[in-house]
Amino acid sequence: MRSKKGDSRKTVTINLSEKKITINNINGISKFKGGRNLTSQLILREINPDVHYLSKHNNFYIATGLLSGTLCPNSGRCSFGAKSPLTGGIKEANVGGTLATYLGKMEVAFIKIVGKSDKENVIFIQESASDNNPDVKLFSVESISGADTYKTTDILQSEFGSDTSIVTIGPAGEKKYLSACICVTDIDGKPTRQAARGGLGTILGSKGIKAIVVKKPKKNLVNYMDKEKFIANARELTDILKKSESTAEALPYYGTIANMEAINEFGGLPTRNFSAGSFEGADKIGCEEMRKRIVERNAKPTHACMPGCIIKCSNTYNDKNGIEITGGFEYECIWALGANCGIDDLDYIAYMNRVCDELGIDCVEIGNTIAVIMESGYISFGDKEGAAKLLNEVRKDSPLGKIVASGCEIAGKIFGVERVPQVKGQGMAAYDPRAFKAMGATYTTSPMGADHTASFSSAYELYEIGKTVDPLDPKGKVDVSKELQQIVAFLDSTGLCVFVMFAALEDKRGLLPVLEMINARYGLNLNEKSVFDIGSKIIEIEKEFNLKCGLGEETNKIPEFFRQEKLDTHSSVFDVEKDELIRF
């Protein structure tokens, strides 16, 4: 059987203008592709790069990973793709939760949403009683119009059952804010997982899609060319994840906030809009304090966001009275709304995180935006009430709220702020590029705009997993970033969570079990070189689309203040060669 290739997945096309739904077998060059590899190729092939992001011709793609729905652990990431409102270029944002697993079990490779509807719709997908095709319908559910993501989820669960995966945009996506994200429910049915970056919630909003409901399938249609081999390799990967310090210890125990202490101690924690590299309040919002509160308040410090997750880096977070405030309360959010705004009140940050999730806005972008507005003097750094008021303005859809929800680049222009930490219009993440120069190279060169998950080069720069690189040395950092960006792009096509990379880098088996699972499922012959072949191809495709959008290589630029202003903790500037970044 191994010599025969096979891909029995389906594709769903939903034409909203014509109210027409088509199901096909996967074919042509989409075969044997998944996740970001599908969304980015489809975007390049099918979207006219000149269209406005709000155009009915800006398609929206949802793609499961190559391993989603299978017996592979941690394979439930789902990719969303479209022309980005925020960057004006290509965008893939992937997310955990239950979505990809449910769709994967129905063997749905991708869903393509084209055209526009003039009223708000819910897409409902369930397994068919009669055949192996998914059953896809459009509904109109008026009561969710304008509702926040938690309320929308509640209403849809009572309508369609609690055994559903729910994808929803908040009021932000309906209002077409540039920072609108897409929320997906976790294994508890809460909308705590965000495909956060690049404003993709606005594309769903512009098409008139408020939510997508996927009923948990009873059957698993996944077809394996060699199931025995698949299972053996799934066990190998499980073993790797269970042996790695990061995926077996730090992440399950503390969650992603495990990071903060080391980053702060190293002096690379962006503080008060990237004006310092360490935060005096870091302990108050760090991993020890967070775990203590979670445990004391009977919330969950260790929590799987997706079925089959054996890392469990998510959590739930309660208030002093034991009432749940939020879930999936992660490092990036705590940094963005905390250290980056000079705010050291963890409960307050949790409350703001909840508001962001309810509204459906990317808390990293919003944290950057609030910090930029603080830098303008409109409110002060550390003013938590002021920050919460800004979020409330978003809820009110006031002009000020519209600005806040438009992201840091626009807020910087509107408030006359020179120091705006963004690349290609997207705000940076919780690693100062002057302290983590491969991460800086990633912000600068990623086709997605400033995005830490595009390389997660902290693996090498901070944790010395697999390789040790001096984070302050500018030399060779574009190569380091490129290598990791390729690995991540490959992983983004499999449905695997990016933390699998951390474990694989420190194990001599590397990603071989992942490749062998793909081979076993589809009858392919991928090898370790394939990771870089596939990863580099994905990035080249994304660069090609970006160039056509007017985002050529000359937009691989970090804001000049990172090259001029020394970071206090290291007296360092970002000094990776401009030419190297442009040639990426």
Place this chain on the structure above:
Amino acid sequence: MRSKKGDSRKTVTINLSEKKITINNINGISKFKGGRNLTSQLILREINPDVHYLSKHNNFYIATGLLSGTLCPNSGRCSFGAKSPLTGGIKEANVGGTLATYLGKMEVAFIKIVGKSDKENVIFIQESASDNNPDVKLFSVESISGADTYKTTDILQSEFGSDTSIVTIGPAGEKKYLSACICVTDIDGKPTRQAARGGLGTILGSKGIKAIVVKKPKKNLVNYMDKEKFIANARELTDILKKSESTAEALPYYGTIANMEAINEFGGLPTRNFSAGSFEGADKIGCEEMRKRIVERNAKPTHACMPGCIIKCSNTYNDKNGIEITGGFEYECIWALGANCGIDDLDYIAYMNRVCDELGIDCVEIGNTIAVIMESGYISFGDKEGAAKLLNEVRKDSPLGKIVASGCEIAGKIFGVERVPQVKGQGMAAYDPRAFKAMGATYTTSPMGADHTASFSSAYELYEIGKTVDPLDPKGKVDVSKELQQIVAFLDSTGLCVFVMFAALEDKRGLLPVLEMINARYGLNLNEKSVFDIGSKIIEIEKEFNLKCGLGEETNKIPEFFRQEKLDTHSSVFDVEKDELIRF
């Protein structure tokens, strides 16, 4: 004498960070250059394209034309240049009024302002009693901080005398709004002349320059290598301007609004945010009505904005009681705040024009922005009170006002509007690109962003001056645009007003008298080919700087809706070949 080249002009460098003023003789490659040819070359040579527009390293340049201060008629245009807040690329905006003439008489070729001051300054320039160098000082005039441009002008005239040319930014430039313009006083000492586009007022504001006061010089230091020849050619040019229908009849009689009737009748007048090509209220805001009101109310229908102007296309405009509302009340403004917003009340538009001038914002950009906000449904097309309220929000510096003053591209993103008529972030002017396709090619390809003055191709497309081209035929329009863009770039380096082109194109002597005046002043040997050599070089330099700013050729794109949506009046879309525009 003619064989000897000579350029005895001076340059002034004002370093605000060091509070140091330096005067030099013009030298190196700046010699024999003027206006836009100076500002654009200096920008490319001296500004790091990666700096933020608010950076202290974004220099600001003021350059007189090659003929400014001479006996040449209509030679008083002054160029301002810097990296643009609005487009993120190179910007030259030129302006009439008394400035270039006064500076030219002192033989000032350019003023370079570098660094930043932490308090607001006034630059004062007068002729020196002791030598031929200008006498330049920095003053602090606290009472003008935050004052509107009319009030600032009044205060500075009482401080420095009414025999001054005053350059001032309004509150908009101080607040660093992206649409902030620079106002220059006309021959009556009113701040009615705007270097309007691209947000250059913000660069002065960011440097801490509220105003520049130039005392009218008593001496004229201009040095001619061959004065007799110069005078003969100045007479030739005068003769050409006096013979042309446009510069001798239509423009002096009606002003620039003379345009509107023909454009509306042809069906190319952008109406209600470019959703129609003719405006049912055009007669109420057109040239006949305007002239009638001006004459009845004892204002001035024919008015020179600069000394030595023999076209006199400016005006003053009074209210019903004979009180002056505004001056320099022109076609572009009346279109932007009128037809483009569906407003047909001329007095109301005049009032809004006055508010724009007082605040120091570009009325073309603001008209586009209000129309985009109208399109979002926030207010309705035709709602003049609503439009005036939006301007009042700018005055109040409210969040809504900040959005309005940030231009149409940002307003479109904030209000979720797909149809935003801009290129490279700058709003379009009063010619629908689907009806005037060479103008559309100009919007798309000009290094300045959408800008009608970059080619003024209505000369061929509407008036058939010198050449007849079918405005609806897409073929050859990039070449037409390029030819005219080169002529305009050349004229923008001379200090001559762009309407000189209209007269020159219909006279067999063409621009020869202009070239001969430059030759006679500096001992050069320019010929008719030099127009295109100089013009094309300027544009290449601007494209080079833009590319380095990340605005490569792939940004030569018109918003896709112009290619998809037919203009009602002609059933035409913009169909100039994309590749031709990119290759420009």
